[in-house]
Amino acid sequence: MNHQILVGNTLNHIQNLPKDSIDLIITSPPYWAKRRYCDEEEIGTEATPEKYVKNLTKFFKTLEPYLKKEGNLFINIGDTFFGSGAGAWNKYLDKQGNVTKYQKERKEKYYTLKPLQPKLKQNGKLYQNKQLLLIPSRFAIEMQENGWILRDDIIWHKPNRIPASVKDRFNNTYEHVFHFVKSKKYFFDLEAVKIPKISGKGLKNPGDVWSIKTQPLKGNHTATFPEELVEKIIQCGSPIKGTVLDPFLGTGTTWVCAHRLSRKCIGFDINKDFIGIAVSRFEEYFPNDNSEISKN
Numbered sequence: 001m002n003h004q005i006l007v008g009n010t011l012n013h014i015q016n017l018p019k020d021s022i023d024l025i026i027t028s029p030p031y032w033a034k035r036r037y038c039d040e041e042e043i044g045t046e047a048t049p050e051k052y053v054k055n056l057t058k059f060f061k062t063l064e065p066y067l068k069k070e071g072n073l074f075i076n077i078g079d080t081f082f083g084s085g086a087g088a089w090n091k092y093l094d095k096q097g098n099v100t101k102y103q104k105e106r107k108e109k110y111y112t113l114k115p116l117q118p119k120l121k122q123n124g125k126l127y128q129n130k131q132l133l134l135i136p137s138r139f140a141i142e143m144q145e146n147g148w149i150l151r152d153d154i155i156w157h158k159p160n161r162i163p164a165s166v167k168d169r170f171n172n173t174y175e176h177v178f179h180f181v182k183s184k185k186y187f188f189d190l191e192a193v194k195i196p197k198i199s200g201k202g203l204k205n206p207g208d209v210w211s212i213k214t215q216p217l218k219g220n221h222t223a224t225f226p227e228e229l230v231e232k233i234i235q236c237g238s239p240i241k242g243t244v245l246d247p248f249l250g251t252g253t254t255w256v257c258a259h260r261l262s263r264k265c266i267g268f269d270i271n272k273d274f275i276g277i278a279v280s281r282f283e284e285y286f287p288n289d290n291s292e293i294s295k296n
């Protein structure tokens with residue numbers, strides 16, 4: 001299997017691919033105002049949640065012509081509370097408004113982007129501290145307005161989620177995985193992902209709540225998605241020998257899963273360190289493999 005793994009902005013790289021050539025796009029975009037992965041302009045650093053939703057939708061509109069008519073798009077996206085971290089503001093900026101050593105260290109280690117949110121003034125409506133912003137729902141609606149057909153809102157339940165220290169709400173233990181298509185007839189191999197019936201006789205549709213443990217971090221990257229989740233999606237969303245694109249490749253989870261399942265992977269990431277981690281991970285998983293990997 002020959003793969004194409006490139007450093008750089010997906011919006012530039014995508015233009016070099018043939019239109020109508022991808023069977024499945026599977027990805028986990030940067031969430032709004034959570035982390036800064038590099039210093040260039042990147043998704044997730046928009047000034048408001050509304051701008052983020054518009055920008056992310058525009059991003060997938062750009063990718064749409066490269067997805068086959070019968071192709072699938074799966075997007076894993078989580079939510080954010082407005083003002084998260086605002087209470088600990090002093091830790092992030094000093095009296096002169098400069099980023100503190102504490103925040104600098106956190107950024108290097110976890111790519112956290114705490115100072116971004118509190119810059120937005122509360123407006124007593126959506127922008128109120130403690131407000132759950134419902135970003136996944138806003139994004140899904142915006143995608144529908146842009147012509148995508150939403151087929152599933154899969155709940156990825158994380159059974160091993162560490163309890164948060166919050167005392168006035170429940171601990172968040174899930175994220176969404178939206179399944180979009182371009183046309184009413186599309187590739188979908190349900191048989192490949194069926195699970196045993198409780199009676200033990202025969203197989204059944206696995207349903208739309210998937211309980212899958214989060215995986216340990218790779219390097220400094222704090223937002224890897226679990227291989228089990230990605231494999232399920234690749235199996236039902238693309239044919240064997242098909243082409244899978246991850247436009248936010250990160251540490252290469254989609255790549256290793258696609259390879260294991262005999263699909264070609266095209267992966268882009270704006271951060272060269274992550275592509276480095278992805279390449280080492282691939283080499284570690286498949287030491288004797290002679291796949292051709294084009295990189296820049």
Ligand SMILES: C[S@@+](CC[C@H](N)C(=O)[O-])C[C@H]1O[C@@H](n2cnc3c(N)ncnc32)[C@H](O)[C@@H]1O
Binds near residue numbers: 008221271
């Ligand atoms: C949530 S992470 C993806 C994690 C990945 N699913 C994994 O398992 O490691 C999002 C990634 O998007 C990348 N990114 C952000 N904006 C980008 C852009 N315009 N083009 C390419 N990559 C981008 C970031 O560098 C980051 O690695």
